[in-house]
């Protein structure tokens with residue numbers, strides 16, 4: 146990528162920081178971001194998206210820092226962000242909402258409008274382009290969110306649980322989209338199936354601290370020997386998280 150955190154600290158409330166002193170460069174390529182509920186994944190992704198600013202320390206993409214006002218527009222043009230909870234703009238159709246995000250990210254209106262249909266086609270929602278987002282199901286809204294993150298050709302995609310609520314077919318479509326992307330991707334999920342086919346790197350966060358960062362193959366090797374083939378990723382994940390429990 147890399148989006149780099151340097152000595153970054155952030156908490157929603159004083160005296161309860163979510164991250165305390167995070168120095169870490171997310172790797173280039175496709176990275177899956179794992180960790181238990183409340184680990185701080187969404188917070189870290191929001192900081193990386195510049196939606197939140199660190200209270201101390203910095204978050205940067207190349208030379209551009211989220212704490213410098215002059216850098217923000219360019220930073221945001223290069224980075225796409227799918228939050229965990231999508232805000233639908235009242236009364237907008239799927240196509241209007243996707244085009245609106247393209248425009249917010251610096252595209253001209255015509256290009257954003259043209260690109261919006263292609264982005265909706267990729268998530269198999271072209272036939273619902275004229276429907277109001279508010280009236281769509283949770284999984285359909287999630288797919289509109291994925292289309293929003295694809296519309297403006299960002300260099301980095303930050304995706305917070307993009308497949309939550311998607312049915313199995315749409316999860317497969319999403320994984321095909323992911324496989325065809327040439328952008329850097331940082332994606333949080335609780336779904337550890339197909340890690341080897343989909344991602345280059347694994348990062349595990351717990352208690353606001355990076356507990357593991359490495360190649361998918363090295364991560365999977367953390368599973369105890371004798372683990373059933375279908376449970377290797379899960380066992381590797383527990384190995385990283387249980388070490389935390391042992392250290393606590």
Ligand SMILES: Nc1ncnc2c1ncn2[C@@H]1O[C@H](COP(=O)(O)OP(=O)(O)OP(=O)(O)O)[C@@H](O)[C@H]1O
Pocket residue numbers: 157158163180181182183184185186187188189229
């Ligand atoms: N808006 C908020 N106001 C106050 N505290 C918050 C807020 N959002 C998150 N937190 C707290 O920050 C901590 C980290 O939450 P975060 O959502 O980043 O975790 P997560 O790893 O993304 O969890 P999950 O897997 O459940 O989505 C949790 O203790 C949570 O309660």
